[in-house]
Amino acid sequence: MHPVFRLVNRNLTISLNMGFVIWQVIFPVIYIFVAGFAYTALIHNVPFGTRNLDYPAFIASGMIGFNIMNSTLISGIIIWNDRRHGMFEQILVGPFTRAQYILSNVYTIGIIGLFSAGLITAIGYPLFFKSVEFNVLTVPLVVFAAITGAILFGSIASIISTRLKSSEGFNVVINTVFLFFAFVSTAFYPAQGAPPVLATAFYFNPLTYLVDVVRAGIFGNFTATVGYEMLVLLAGALVLFGIATKLLSRLEI
Amino acid sequence: MLCVEARSLSKSYGDVVAVDSVDLVVEPGKIFGFLGPNGAGKTTTIKLLTTLIAPSSGTIKILGTDALKDPLGARRRVGVVLQQPSYEPNLTVEKALDKYGMMWNVDGGTRKRRVEELLTAFDLKDIRKKKNDDISIGQRRRVQVAREFMHEMDLLFLDEPTVGLDPSARRALLDYIKGRVRGGLTIFFTTHILEEAEYLCDEIAIINRGRIVAIDTPDELRKKFGRKKTIKVHVEGVRDLSGVLRDVGPHDVSYDGGTVITLHSADSERALVRILQVLSSNNIEVEDLSVVPTSLEEIFLKVVRDSEGQGDASGI
Ligand SMILES: Nc1ncnc2c1ncn2[C@@H]1O[C@H](COP(=O)(O)OP(=O)(O)OP(=O)(O)O)[C@@H](O)[C@H]1O
Numbered sequence: 001m002h003p004v005f006r007l008v009n010r011n012l013t014i015s016l017n018m019g020f021v022i023w024q025v026i027f028p029v030i031y032i033f034v035a036g037f038a039y040t041a042l043i044h045n046v047p048f049g050t051r052n053l054d055y056p057a058f059i060a061s062g063m064i065g066f067n068i069m070n071s072t073l074i075s076g077i078i079i080w081n082d083r084r085h086g087m088f089e090q091i092l093v094g095p096f097t098r099a100q101y102i103l104s105n106v107y108t109i110g111i112i113g114l115f116s117a118g119l120i121t122a123i124g125y126p127l128f129f130k131s132v133e134f135n136v137l138t139v140p141l142v143v144f145a146a147i148t149g150a151i152l153f154g155s156i157a158s159i160i161s162t163r164l165k166s167s168e169g170f171n172v173v174i175n176t177v178f179l180f181f182a183f184v185s186t187a188f189y190p191a192q193g194a195p196p197v198l199a200t201a202f203y204f205n206p207l208t209y210l211v212d213v214v215r216a217g218i219f220g221n222f223t224a225t226v227g228y229e230m231l232v233l234l235a236g237a238l239v240l241f242g243i244a245t246k247l248l249s250r251l252e253i
Numbered sequence: 254m255l256c257v258e259a260r261s262l263s264k265s266y267g268d269v270v271a272v273d274s275v276d277l278v279v280e281p282g283k284i285f286g287f288l289g290p291n292g293a294g295k296t297t298t299i300k301l302l303t304t305l306i307a308p309s310s311g312t313i314k315i316l317g318t319d320a321l322k323d324p325l326g327a328r329r330r331v332g333v334v335l336q337q338p339s340y341e342p343n344l345t346v347e348k349a350l351d352k353y354g355m356m357w358n359v360d361g362g363t364r365k366r367r368v369e370e371l372l373t374a375f376d377l378k379d380i381r382k383k384k385n386d387d388i389s390i391g392q393r394r395r396v397q398v399a400r401e402f403m404h405e406m407d408l409l410f411l412d413e414p415t416v417g418l419d420p421s422a423r424r425a426l427l428d429y430i431k432g433r434v435r436g437g438l439t440i441f442f443t444t445h446i447l448e449e450a451e452y453l454c455d456e457i458a459i460i461n462r463g464r465i466v467a468i469d470t471p472d473e474l475r476k477k478f479g480r481k482k483t484i485k486v487h488v489e490g491v492r493d494l495s496g497v498l499r500d501v502g503p504h505d506v507s508y509d510g511g512t513v514i515t516l517h518s519a520d521s522e523r524a525l526v527r528i529l530q531v532l533s534s535n536n537i538e539v540e541d542l543s544v545v546p547t548s549l550e551e552i553f554l555k556v557v558r559d560s561e562g563q564g565d566a567s568g569i
């Protein structure tokens with residue numbers, strides 16, 4: 001097996017424990033089924049392109065993006081733990097290069113991001129199947145969103161993990177950042193109708209782009225705006241990945 | 254082919270010269286002991302030799318491969334147990350061993366066999382199902398050392414592997430290492446415990462402040478630095494003898510402030526006669542007298558002290 005895949009194997013082994021899977025499933029299920037239906041009383045329809053979606057379908061699709069983002073915390077946690085528990089150095093005195101270590105993290109988040117997207121699609125499917133409009137772009141768009149989103153957020157988590165020293169600091173910072181991303185985005189509510197300041201803030205948030213692309217795929221609404229959002233997502237992923245790689249390759253031992 | 258060949262190896266951290274023009278040669282099938290006080294540069298040397306950090310200057314060849322040009326190639330048949338702990342907190346002991354073997358591309362069947370062997374050899378059978386997070390620090394160290402034997406290698410670096418091990422675990426580890434060396438493995442080993450070095454090593458280098466200050470076989474070191482005998486004189490009653498001992502003359506005398514006077518001298522007979530004269534002229538009775546051949550520990554302390562330019566005057 002190629003060294004990168006051996007590292008991916010090990011990454012998945014140490015991160016895919018029962019706790020993680022439960023967290024990955026329970027949290028979105030609560031959002032989709034509890035919040036989704038509870039808010040239906042308040043929000044009947046969400047305007048989406050030329051048509052309306054019901055709120056459970058809207059939030060279920062938003063949760064796909066949210067879960068991709070959340071799952072990438074894993075990459076930060078892996079790097080964080082490897083540094084804290086000495087495995088970073090141990091791997092680097094083994095049959096691996098830094099580049100392979102970094103690459104293995106990318107693959108790991110890619111896999112976990114896709115797994116998360118698939119999982120939430122399956123869980124949320126009953127809610128949005130009425131509105132789904134499958135076409136040739138559905139799968140490519142969702143996969144594109146899952147992979148670029150995973151790399152983008154995984155890079156953010158990695159950057160934070162290389163910059164911080166104390167473990168409380170790591171948890172507080174990463175949770176605050178991700179909480180901000182989650183709630184100042186179109187994952188839970190549409191930009192239309194939000195106060196202008198907030199609506200603008202939404203578009204300074206990569207999760208908005210991620211969620212928009214996922215929705216465009218699922219609800220068959222590919223527009224020029226979505227194309228532009230994909231470019232932003234890709235550019236953001238590349239830039240942040242570049243920074244994360246630079247920081248990781250310079251990480252002092 | 255030499256296992257380790259380092260020439261004029263230096264590493265500075267800002268103003269601190271952690272390793273200063275070190276030359277090292279380790280021959281195959283040997284256990285090379287690397288001794289030195291805290292902060293001497295042992296770990297830095299190991300990090301340099303295992304390509305974890307880059308030297309400020311110098312060259313390194315590991316198993317014939319230029320470690321600076323081809324670090325990955327140089328590490329291919331090298332095991333490393335670093336001084337700092339390393340573990341995956343949520344893996345069980347047996348899983349940690351198995352996954353480590355997987356990382357080294359060892360096939361499943363071999364892994365399975367080796368896990369069993371190592372669990373036995375390192376007395377880990379009782380805790381095989383426990384997570385690394387839930388075992389004691391000494392047990393974790395044992396897992397860390399055992400883990401390194403999951404893969405094939407020709408050269409193994411061990412940075413204070415016995416720290417935190419109880420005496421029987423320590424002895425078991427040393428004997429295990431000896432066994433592996435008979436099987437063809439070469440070991441580069443650091444320790445603070447001189448008996449360990451004596452028990453294990455074919456060759457010993459002593460490093461202080463980044464510089465190698467002595468390098469030889471334990472026997473040669475003893476011959477070179479251990480001609481002096483150590484004589485302990487126990488006197489009766491407690492009183493301050495510092496003033497009296499000043500009359501002993503140019504011998505290396507140290508005094509613990511109580512009843513024990515220690516004497517190191519190549520010319521021990523004359524020194525002893527002199528000290529007894531001084532004691533009797535001061536009406537101090539000698540209760541006990543013992544002659545100790547110089548231990549490696551004393552050689553170590555002396556070599557380190559000499560390298561710091563303090564000479565023989567201060568006591569041990
Ligand atoms: N990353 C670093 N940055 C700055 N100085 C360092 C660094 N690592 C080591 N040093 C310094 O280099 C010197 C050698 O340290 P090293 O860790 O090699 O000592 P050692 O012989 O292994 O000591 P010990 O017996 O305590 O393990 C020390 O003065 C130490 O302070």
Ligand SMILES: [Mg+2]
Nearest residue numbers: 295296297336
């Ligand atoms: Mg050290």
